[in-house]
Every structure is written in C-alpha cells, then in structure tokens.
Amino acid sequence: MENKLLVSLSPHIHKKESVSRIMWAVVLSLIPALISGIIIFGLNALWVTLAGVIAAVLTELTLEVFTKKKITIFDGSAVITGILLAFNLPSNVPLWLPVSGAIFSIAIGKQVFGGIGQNIFNPALVGRVFLMASWPKYMTTFVKPFNYDAVASATPLAALKEGRILENIPYLDLFLGNRAGCIGEVCILALLIGAAYLLIKGYISWHIPVIYIVTTALFTYTFGGKALFGGDWLFQILTGGLILGAFFMATDYVATPLTIRGQVIFGIGCGLLTAIIRLWGGYPEGVSYAILIMNGATPFIDRYTKSRIYGTK
Amino acid sequence: MKIIAEFTKGIIRENPTFVLALGLCPTLAVSVTVVNGIGMGIAATFVLLGSSIIVSLIKNFIPDRVRIPCYIVIIATFVTIAELSMKAYSPVLDRALGIYVPLIVVNCMVLGRAEAFACKNNFGRSFFDGLGMGVGFTLALILISAIREFLGAGQILGHTLIKGFEPVFVFGMPSGALLVIGLLLGFFNVLNNRKK
Numbered sequence: 001m002e003n004k005l006l007v008s009l010s011p012h013i014h015k016k017e018s019v020s021r022i023m024w025a026v027v028l029s030l031i032p033a034l035i036s037g038i039i040i041f042g043l044n045a046l047w048v049t050l051a052g053v054i055a056a057v058l059t060e061l062t063l064e065v066f067t068k069k070k071i072t073i074f075d076g077s078a079v080i081t082g083i084l085l086a087f088n089l090p091s092n093v094p095l096w097l098p099v100s101g102a103i104f105s106i107a108i109g110k111q112v113f114g115g116i117g118q119n120i121f122n123p124a125l126v127g128r129v130f131l132m133a134s135w136p137k138y139m140t141t142f143v144k145p146f147n148y149d150a151v152a153s154a155t156p157l158a159a160l161k162e163g164r165i166l167e168n169i170p171y172l173d174l175f176l177g178n179r180a181g182c183i184g185e186v187c188i189l190a191l192l193i194g195a196a197y198l199l200i201k202g203y204i205s206w207h208i209p210v211i212y213i214v215t216t217a218l219f220t221y222t223f224g225g226k227a228l229f230g231g232d233w234l235f236q237i238l239t240g241g242l243i244l245g246a247f248f249m250a251t252d253y254v255a256t257p258l259t260i261r262g263q264v265i266f267g268i269g270c271g272l273l274t275a276i277i278r279l280w281g282g283y284p285e286g287v288s289y290a291i292l293i294m295n296g297a298t299p300f301i302d303r304y305t306k307s308r309i310y311g312t313k
Numbered sequence: 314m315k316i317i318a319e320f321t322k323g324i325i326r327e328n329p330t331f332v333l334a335l336g337l338c339p340t341l342a343v344s345v346t347v348v349n350g351i352g353m354g355i356a357a358t359f360v361l362l363g364s365s366i367i368v369s370l371i372k373n374f375i376p377d378r379v380r381i382p383c384y385i386v387i388i389a390t391f392v393t394i395a396e397l398s399m400k401a402y403s404p405v406l407d408r409a410l411g412i413y414v415p416l417i418v419v420n421c422m423v424l425g426r427a428e429a430f431a432c433k434n435n436f437g438r439s440f441f442d443g444l445g446m447g448v449g450f451t452l453a454l455i456l457i458s459a460i461r462e463f464l465g466a467g468q469i470l471g472h473t474l475i476k477g478f479e480p481v482f483v484f485g486m487p488s489g490a491l492l493v494i495g496l497l498l499g500f501f502n503v504l505n506n507r508k509k
Contacts, residue, residue: 100481108492112499133483 019116022203023076029194030083030248036177036187040145041091045183049086051095055102056082063111077116081105084124087184087244088288089131090142097138101127121295122252125288132288142180153180156239161284174238185241195247207263208256208270209246213237215271224279242274245287255295262298262305269294319438323445329422330453330494331501336422339413340454341490347470350458351451352406353413356395358447360417361426363391365443368431375432384427385418392417422450453497460493461485 037045060078064071072078085105086098105127110119132139144153156169156179169179177187184191198204217233224231237243250256250270257266270290277286329335336357343349367387368375375383396414399407407414417423426446431439463469465485467478483489 112496130483133486133488134481135479136482 019077020075023080025201025203026080026198026248027076027083029197030080030087030184032190032193033087033184033187033244034083036190037087037091037183040177040186041143041183045091047095048089048091048093048098048183049083052086052089052098052102053079053082055099056085056106059103059106060111063107064115067111069115072116075116078106081110081123081127084122084184084249085127088124088128088182088241090139090181091183092141092143093138097131097135101131104130117254119254120298121292122249122255125249125292125295128288129292142182144180145178145186155179155181155284156235157278158284171234171238174235179239181239182241185244188238188243191243191247195243198247198251204247204251205260205263207260208250208267211264211267212246212250212270212274213242215268216242216275219272219275220279223275236275236278240278240285241287245274245291246270249288250291250294252295255298257298257301257305259302259305259307262301265301265305266294266298269297316437316441320441320445320448323442323447323449324452325449326505327446328449328453328501329446330450330457331498332505333422333425334498335425336420336450337494339416339420340457340494341487342413343410344454344458344461344490344493345465345485346409346462347455347458348406349409350454352399352403352410354447354451354454356399356410356414357417357420357423357450358444359395360388360391360420361423361447361450362440362443363394364388364423364427365431365439366436368427369434369436369439372432380432381424381428384424384432388423388427389418422446457490457493457497461489465489 034045034049037049056078057073061071061073064073082098082102082105085101089098089101105123108130109121109123109126110116113119140158142153142155142158156174173179175188177189179186195204195209199206217237220236221231221233222229224233224236250267257263270287273290273293274286277283277289283289323329327333330337330340339353339357343353364384364387368384392415395417396407399410399414426443430442434442459469461484463474464481465483467473467475467480481489484493
C-alpha cells in the first residue's frame with residue numbers, strides 16, 4: 001500500500017506502452033480464435049475476416065484524408081474493429097456483407113464521433129447490429145462445423161429458442177468449437193488463450209469479463225430451467241458470443257466505465273441484459289445488444305462512480 | 314428584391330429541417346417513401362401558407378396573452394381543410410400518412426413561423442416566408458425520403474433502379490430516418506460554415 005502512495009519526482013522510467021502497442025497486442029490475441037475459425041469453417045472464414053479488416057482500414061484512411069485529420073490506420077484499432085466484426089458473422093456470408101458492415105462500423109460507429117478514443121459505442125458491435133437489422137437473412141444462416149459444403153444448421157442457442165430438443169452436444173465439443181455459429185465465437189479454448197495473454201500483459205482487467213460471465217451464469221441458472229435453480233448455466237456460458245463479447249468487446253477502453261466500481265456495475269448490467277434477452281427476448285443471442293446498451297449507460301455510470309478525491313468527504 | 318429573399322432563404326440558408334431543425338417528427342415518421350414525403354410536404358406547405366397569411370392579416374386584433382391559442386385555432390382550421398381534402402381526393406396517401414396529417418397542428422415549424430415571423434411582418438413578406446419555408450420543407454422531405462426509399466427498398470417512386478441490389482432494411486426503419494437526418498444535418502452545417 002505504501003508503495004502505491006509513493007510518487008517520485010522526475011525523471012521517470014519511460015515505459016514503452018502506447019495505444020498502438022496495446023492495439024496490436026489485442027490483434028495478436030485474436031489470432032488463435034481466427035485460426036480455430038478457419039479450421040472449423042474452412043477458408044471462407046479467412047476471406048470474410050480479411051474483407052472486414054481491409055474495408056475497415058480503407059474506410060478509416062479515406063475519411064481521415066477527406067477530413068484532413070491525422071492518419072491513424074497504423075495504430076491497429078481499425079484492424080481490431082474489422083476482425084471483431086468479422087468474428088461476429090457466419091462464415092458463409094457474401095463478401096460484401098463484412099465490407100459494408102466494416103464501412104458502417106468505422107464511419108458511423110467511430111469517425112462520426114471524432115475517431116479513436118471518442119466513440120460512444122463499440123464500433124464492431126455497431127456494425128454487427130447494423131448488419132443484423134439490415135440483412136437478417138444472411139446474418140442468421142449458419143453452417144455446420146467441419147462441413148465445407150455449407151450445410152445450413154442452427155446455432156445451439158437458436159435451437160434452444162425454437163424449443164427444439166437439443167441434440168445434446170457434449171460440453172467438450174462446445175468448448176472446442178464443434179458447433180454452428182459465428183467465425184470467432186465458437187472455439188472457447190482459442191478465445192481463452194487470447195484473453196489470458198491480454199490479462200497477463202495487463203491490457204485488460206478481469207473485472208468486467210468475469211463479472212459479466214458470472215452474472216449471466218447465475219441468472220440463467222436461476223431462471224433458465226423448467227424449475228427454479230435448474231438452468232444449464234455451463235451451456236449458456238459455452239454457447240453464443242458470451243466469451244468473445246465479455247473478453248474482447250465489453251473491455252473496450254473507450255466505451256466502458258473508468259473506475260472499478262463502475263466496471264462492476266457495467267459487468268452486472270451486461271450479464272443481466274444478455275440473460276434476459278436469451279431467455280425471454282426475441283433474438284436467440286443478446287450479447288451484442290447487452291454490451292451496446294451498457295455502452296450507452298457508461299457516461300452515467302462514470303458520473304455516479306467518481307472516485308473520492310483524497311481529503312474530501 | 315427583399316421579398317424574393319424571404320422566399321429563397323427558406324430553401325437553403327434557413328431550411329426548416331436542416332438548419333432550423335423544426336418539424337422533425339413528421340420528417341422522421343413519413344419519409345419512408347418519396348410519395349409520402351411529397352404528400353406531407355404539400356400538406357404542410359398549404360397549412361404554413363394559410364396560417365402565415367391569416368396571422369399576418371389579423372395580428373393587430375389578437376391580444377398578446379392569448380396569441381398562441383389563436384394561432385393554434387387558425388392552424389387547426391387549415392389542417393382540417395388539408396386532412397379532409399386528402400381523405401376525399403387521395404385516400405391511399407391519407408392512409409399512408411395516417412395520424413401525421415392531423416399532427417401538423419402541433420408541428421413546431423408552422424407554429425414557429427407564425428410566432429417568429431408572421432406576427433411581426435406584413436402580408437406580402439409573410440406570404441413569401443410561408444411559401445419558402447414550405448418549399449424548403451418539401452425539398453428536404455423529398456431528399457430524405459429519396460435516400461431512404463432507395464437504400465431501404467431499392468426503389469425510387471416505386472421503380473426498382475438496380476437489379477440485384479439487396480435493400481438495407483435499416484433505412485426503412487425509424488433508426489434509419491434518424492441516421493439519414495443526422496448525417497444530412499451535419500452535411501448542411503459543413504456547407505453553411507464553409508460559405509462563411
């Protein structure tokens with residue numbers, strides 16, 4: 001504790017951390033999930049991701065040249081947006097879908113507000129929700145894993161929503177990604193490897209992801225089953241985009257609360273909304289909407305969780 | 314010369330939708346198709362013109378304290394005329410516009426021009442102000458609804474333009490209206506700032 005209060009005079013040791021360094025580390029942490037996506041869904045997954053990334057970077061470049069602002073395409077943030085957006089798409093979409101989604105993400109989700117550090121909402125999720133509202137047909141047609149001929153299949157959550165009896169996918173299959181779903185969300189193992197890297201490096205804190213996941217699990221355990229306290233919480237954690245959203249999108253630096261108290265509220269809010277949308281909402285999956293809604297609430301959370309200035313009441 | 318300026322200012326420099334940001338609720342609600350936009354624009358222009366003329370003519374007889382109710386009564390009269398004519402002559406358009414025709418009564422653009430302009434200016438200037446504002450409102454509606462109809466349904470005035478174009482549903486929804494109006498507002502602000 002004493003060390004924490006000690007502030008020495010300059011000169012300080014300069015740390016190499018910078019925005020672009022952190023952003024490229026996040027890109028690196030997403031690579032395992034990309035590889036798993038390519039293994040599970042075939043090369044289509046790679047093309048969709050590349051299309052998203054290239055469109056995001058080009059849009060950022062075009063808008064910054066057009067508005068005569070500093071060119072920020074090399075800091076990696078547009079690359080992350082492109083990857084995360086593509087991770088939220090099925091692998092068999094036509095390539096103009098990730099392209100238009102990425103353009104929307106960067107133009108409306110980010111540059112309209114003033115570029116990096118100014119966005120109110122997570123740009124990748126803005127793009128995904130735009131695609132979901134505009135072309136739902138493509139966004140909800142998934143293919144079976146390890147079946148490169150593109151046989152349509154429902155995601156486990158969609159099957160649950162329609163009240164169909166689950167084909168009893170073993171938890172291990174869910175964990176490794178042997179199920180229908182979006183490119184980046186299926187392989188929990190790969191996502192956890194990336195998340196662990198970010199946590200060890202200290203680029204994200206555990207508060208939001210862990211509280212988010214635990215809240216969702218508790219809520220679905222309590223209300224998700226036929227009887228009270230009979231929900232299949234492990235299934236709820238392992239399916240859908242919960243792990244991807246919790247570790248990589250709910251931890252966006254810009255659109256989430258600053259204080260730990262605020263982050264706890266943010267995590268609980270995300271968890272509750274996700275569980276409510278999954279159990280009673282119109283869509284099978286609610287992660288993206290939950291995070292966006294809580295992004296919108298972030299300024300208020302920040303206002304009411306200001307840390308006390310030392311020496312005041 | 315001045316009178317012509319009263320007319321033209323409503324079209325770009327003081328466009329009710331993009332610069333004054335008045336009358337946005339009907340703009341958001343009815344701009345799904347160009348036909349709706351034109352219908353709404355004509356109805357609002359008629360009401361605006363009528364109320365501007367009457368208010369400018371009788372402004373000296375209206376007691377200051379009850380001027381707003383008086384304006385509302387005048388506006389409501391013209392709205393009723395517009396609504397009943399629309400019901401009689403083009404019931405299809407009336408059904409498409411629905412509640413938003415009677416709601417012109419509370420359109421802040423109409424009341425705003427009566428309060429801000431017609432009650433202080435003579436008949437001629439009020440006439441051209443009302444006409445200019447109405448035309449500006451109609452043009453803005455046509456622009457917004459053309460963008461929304463093209464992107465949201467792939468059509469303009471019901472004609473498909475590009476074959477194989479997959480409509481962007483979101484532009485047919487209220488969120489699309491907010492998006493289009495917001496971007497156009499920003500665009501016109503940039504234009505106006507550049508002129509200065």
